[in-house]
Amino acid sequence: MCAMRNKYGIFMVVVVLILFSKGPACAQDFNLAAETLCSFAQVYLQQGRYLEAKAELRKCLLLDPQNQQAKKLLQLCDEKFASERQRAMASAMEEAGGKIKPETQNAAQTARKPATTPLGEESLVPPVQRGAWTLKEGQMYVELYTKYYWNNHQFDNKGKKKRWDYDGKGNEWRTELKLEYGLTDMDTLLLYTVAKEAHWKDSFRSSTKRGITEIWPGIKRLLFEKPFIASLQGKLKIPLNYSEEAVPSLGTHQIDAEVKILTAQPWPKLPGYTKFETGFRARREKPSNEIPYFFELGYNLKPKLILKTTLDGNESLAGTGGTNEDWLKYTIGPIFKISELFNLELGFGHTFYGKNTSAAKEIFCSISSLW
Secondary structure, eight states, rough: OOOHHHHHHHHHHHHOOOOOOOHHHHOOOOOOHHHHHHHHHHHHHTTHHHHHHHHHHHHHHHHHHHHTTHHHHHHHHHHHHHHHHHHHHHHHHHHTTTTHHHHHHHHHHHHHHHOOOOOOOOOOOOOOOOOTOOTTTTTEEEEEEEEEEEEEEEEESSOOOEOOOGGGGEEEEEEEEEEEEESSSEEEEHHHHHEOOOOOOOOOOOEEEEEEEEEEEEEEEEESSSSSEEEEEEEEEEOOOTTTTOSSSOOOOOOOOEEEEEEEOOTTTTEEEEEEEEEEESSSSSSSSEEEEEEEEEEEEHHHHHHHHEEEEEEOOTTTTTTEEEEEEEEEEEEEOOSSSOOOOOOOOEEEEEEEEEEEEEEEEEEEEEO
16 A cells, blocks of 8 residues: 555656646645644534544554554544534434433533533644645645736836836736755755746837746755644755846846745634744845745635635835835635645735736645655
8 A cells, every 4th residue: 555655746746847847737636734624624523524534544444554643533433423423313312201210311411511622722733835834754745836917017216106108018927936845844945947938019129029938946844734834945046047137037046045934823723823924034135035924814714715815915125226125915716625635726815015026816726645
């Protein structure tokens, strides 16, 4: 079984790499993490659907036999199922005019009491994009993210929104392949690549540029899990295929070194979570050094549906000769569990504030796989 799983994992990586090599595209499916199976089981449990909850937890334990959270939830599920069955039997005997034995009556009364363990504190509801959550040793995570955004306005150096000169307008495809590997239970290796296809048109010209623009190797280390999850992440940007004279430009040719604190917190008694991330990005050339920040909120609307919204921003630290590139955008969209093994995420975003940047709108989709 282990050999088959390893072969399947290698096959999935090959498939994702083939999709990526064909250029930006909206792929169809991606694998469900063991923690997410626990979150779906939690929702079933809260709704009293114990058999479905047990099925989800058994799948989770197949992926991760040492998952203590799943074991605790499975035990709680068995207890609540037994109590409900005893209460149903007692009710049936009462309706039939029979006499209930004292021990059965006590069991029925106990079943009517609220659960003593708050489910929200037992279960963690991680999003598909893992953030502060790290992988277990030997696990592999793959995400393919594709975004299309467009604009015909810009923010000037004072933050005022205006049209581009000469009636200019642009659009761009951006595709990211994210690979994560659990080196240990505490340390996760990262490798992200970015490809772009940019289009620009104004009163004088129309042009297109495309290419793989950057690679981000890095590492993420779990700091602690209580009272909330916190991880420390470091990444290095290696630029590729940039040109200062290119129109449209695919970016700026500088090396970035980034350090971030990633945090995540499940909601008490509810199947939701919040995330907050911030750090420092040092840049070898202009634009200036930056402070990135990120906030995310997610909630399980249904066992197979998560609604996620984010605020994603950047604050420049421009010194002498530096250039501010500030921006702030929101995104919102659902994450669907479309099969036992795959999820699909869709979304819309809008850059509503900035300096020296475009006022863009975007749509995106992503797939991911964990084994």
